[in-house]
Amino acid sequence: MSLFRLDASIRVEGSTSRALADIVEQEWTAGDPAAEVVRRHLGVDPIPADSWASAVAASMTPEDARTPEQRTAVELAATLTDELADADALLFAVPLYNFGLSQHFKTYVDLVITDPRMAPGQTPVTAGKPAVLVTVQGGNYAAGTPREGWDHATAWMRRILEDVWQLDLEVVTREFTLVGVNPALDQFTELADQLRAAAEERAREHGRTLATRRAAAA
Secondary structure: OEEEEEEOOOOOOOOHHHHHHHHHHHHHHHOOOOOEEEEEEOOOOOOOOOHHHHHHHHHOOOHHHOOHHHHHHHHHHHHHHHHHHHOOEEEEEOOOEOOEOOHHHHHHHHHHOOOHHHOOOOOOOOOOOEEEEEEEOOOOOOOOOOOOOOOOOHHHHHHHHHHHOOOEEEEEEEOOOOOOOOHHHHHHHHHHHHHHHHHHHHHHHHHHHHHHHHHHHO
């Protein structure tokens, strides 16, 4: 039984999304330290930005007429899809950047969707798999806050992961991660601590749920 983990933070040390995903992973492996974890870190090893265009062009080009770039893109899309297909559970850690989606994660999703197994109109190979999305926000964009509606990433990721890829998805969100970094947010220190504790508990809960489902399927 394996967990596929994808990180999209541009940071390794000090990454809040990575720290939350670590909690989920720890719960996954707690009952079985030998449980396999397959990793892909888009922030450290990004998907080439031109891969999607090459893969799309390849889909409209006879196989024997494809360019080397098109063949490479198609092979990469297949590799990424294999990782999703082979996993029993999925973990995505994707931070909010500049009120929007990580460019690395968007490039990844676009390329995966070019694989015939994930194409529109097909039942994706991910259908029904349990998954956790971890996302973090420097500020707070909840209903009633001054910047309500400024999070332009989470809803998109839910549509892709829940509706397009048909995953059985749980979401962990931590807000106010810039409290303690940006002095203008110091007044929210107590609230930020509460939000951090709540997010970490949700991460533990969802990690235990993944482990329980793994055990039930064993």
